[in-house]
Amino acid sequence: MALKEKERKESVEPPTSSLADIAFLLLIFFLVTTTVDTDKGLSLSLPEKGQVTEVRKKNIANLLINANGQVMLNEEPIDIQMVRDRARFMLQENPLVIFSVKTDQKTKYDVYIDVIDQLKQANATRISIAEPEF
Numbered sequence: 142m143a144l145k146e147k148e149r150k151e152s153v154e155p156p157t158s159s160l161a162d163i164a165f166l167l168l169i170f171f172l173v174t175t176t177v178d179t180d181k182g183l184s185l186s187l188p189e190k191g192q193v194t195e196v197r198k199k200n201i202a203n204l205l206i207n208a209n210g211q212v213m214l215n216e217e218p219i220d221i222q223m224v225r226d227r228a229r230f231m232l233q234e235n236p237l238v239i240f241s242v243k244t245d246q247k248t249k250y251d252v253y254i255d256v257i258d259q260l261k262q263a264n265a266t267r268i269s270i271a272e273p274e275f
Contacts, residue, residue, distance in 0.1 A: 200237045200239055201238070201241055201269075202238050202239070203216070204224070204240055204243065206242070206244045207245050208245040210248065212224065212252075212256060214227055221252070221256060221259060224259035224260065225259040225260070226263075228240065228263035232264065232265060237267075238265075239267040240268050242256060242257065242260075242269065242271065243272075
């Protein structure tokens with residue numbers, strides 16, 4: 142009879158003592174091996190608010206973008222794909238040129254980014270982003 146009592150008291154359970162360790166190891170593994178995709182966006186360094194710098198008129202190239210997506214460079218209409226070549230030419234003539242990009246309030250964002258991309262491809266490092274007129 143003593144044997145029957147021992148059999149009844151012993152219960153078979155799976156060992157769960159290392160379950161937490163395994164869960165934490167899996168968690169750490171996935172945290173370490175997962176990469177987070179981040180959008181880089183436009184890499185522009187902006188001046189302090191209220192900082193004003195005087196620039197000669199000959200060192201400024203005005204890029205105006207209207208609501209229809211038409212671009213004007215120094216008051217002359219230009220195709221967006223031609224901005225890169227024209228900007229390279231202007232930079233060869235005057236390496237101190239600053240490209241001032243000004244948009245209309247209703248300009249599509251894609252057109253604006255295309256113009257900035259064209260300037261970046263022309264290796265223009267001095268880009269001024271002017272506020273749209275209201």
